[in-house]
Amino acid sequence: MSDVFTPEKRSAVMARVKGKNTTPELKVRKALTALGARYRLNRKDLPGTPDIVLPGRRLAIFVHGCFWHGHDCPRGARTPKANREYWTAKVARNVARDQRTSGELSAAGWRVETLWECELKDGAALSERLQRLLQQTPLTPRSPRSSPNWR
Numbered sequence: 001m002s003d004v005f006t007p008e009k010r011s012a013v014m015a016r017v018k019g020k021n022t023t024p025e026l027k028v029r030k031a032l033t034a035l036g037a038r039y040r041l042n043r044k045d046l047p048g049t050p051d052i053v054l055p056g057r058r059l060a061i062f063v064h065g066c067f068w069h070g071h072d073c074p075r076g077a078r079t080p081k082a083n084r085e086y087w088t089a090k091v092a093r094n095v096a097r098d099q100r101t102s103g104e105l106s107a108a109g110w111r112v113e114t115l116w117e118c119e120l121k122d123g124a125a126l127s128e129r130l131q132r133l134l135q136q137t138p139l140t141p142r143s144p145r146s147s148p149n150w151r
Helices: 009-016 022-033 084-107 125-138
Strands: 052-054 059-064 110-114
Touching: 022 052, 022 059, 022 125, 059 084, 084 110, 110 125
Parallel strands: 059 110
Antiparallel strands: 052 059
């Protein structure tokens, strides 16, 4: 079966796929804020530009879409019928990149967590998981020089 859109329309649809401030990311950010966590977004100075970073806990959180990052859930396991080879290779490259950046972050002393889009449907379970994650990753003491009042 061929695509239901013309190539031009498909290109326009794909160009509108967001990389930042996605609905799943907003859901995680809202839950973290409710738990009182302080975080930063899309730190470009870290490998892989994590979606959410808790610098005081040295915690990097990636919020992955199941399809785009090859999760083993039903949504992540499906492959489009059109251009199957391209999509299989694309997702495989994404998975390899994710593994590489997680390794680089871990080697730099960061804890890396991945939250999958399919796991975010249950708000209570998400809140519990984030709370557990915050408890398992205590705040690291800051040096006096990193304090804004240091002279």
